[in-house]
Amino acid sequence: MIDPSLAFSFAGPLAIAGWLGLIAASFIRTARPYAWPAAQILIPAILACLYALLIWQGRSAFGDGGFGSLAEVRALFANDHALAAGWLHYLAFDLFVGAWIARDGAERAVPALLILPCLPLAFLFGPAGLLLYLALRWIFSVARKES
Structure with a gap:
């Protein structure tokens, strides 16, 4: 059985490691083959496994909870x-999106200094x-078409 407090304590530093890897990979190309798969696949998969276990273990105690209101x-x-x-859900999905931002930005030649603010913003405020x-991405796409 997984203790929710222990899962919470384990997940935060794991997610931070993924985010630090993404930031490093934005500036150090040789880190990309390691940081991108770790941040986009490995760490979110670990968090997803913990998530599934927590949901399974707590299913009988959810009571009147739901998503209707x-x-x-x-x-x-x-x-x-x-x-x-729920917290692990946020950590996994935000990190997955952050890794997509880093990879997509590199593939589209968006300068790393412009991608850099997107990463902590995605970590702290996901959709923002x-x-x-x-x-x-849109600005760079328009600028490329005009040149």
């Missing part, structure tokens, strides 16, 4: 298994980091 979501996350699983990157 804000009150149901609040009730769902009153369970420590669901709360820790993605939105910033998509705007940069």
Whole structure:
């Protein structure tokens, strides 16, 4: 059985390692073959396994929780298994998106200094980091067409 507090404590540093790898790979090309698969596949897969175990273990205690209303979501996350699983969900998906941003930006020759702010923003505020990157991607796409 996995303790939700232990899963929470383990997941944070693991995700941080992935984010640091992405930042390093933005500037050190030789790090890319290691950092990109770790951040986009390996670490999210580990977090997904922990997520699935937490959901499985806590399934009987979810009670009145659900996704039909804000009150149901609040009730769902009153369970420590669901709360820790929810946090791992964010960590896994945000890191996956961050790795996509780093790879896509490198493939499209978006300067690393412009991608760099997108990564911590994606880590801290998920969709906002993605939105910033998509705007940069669009700007570079338009600029290339005009030149």
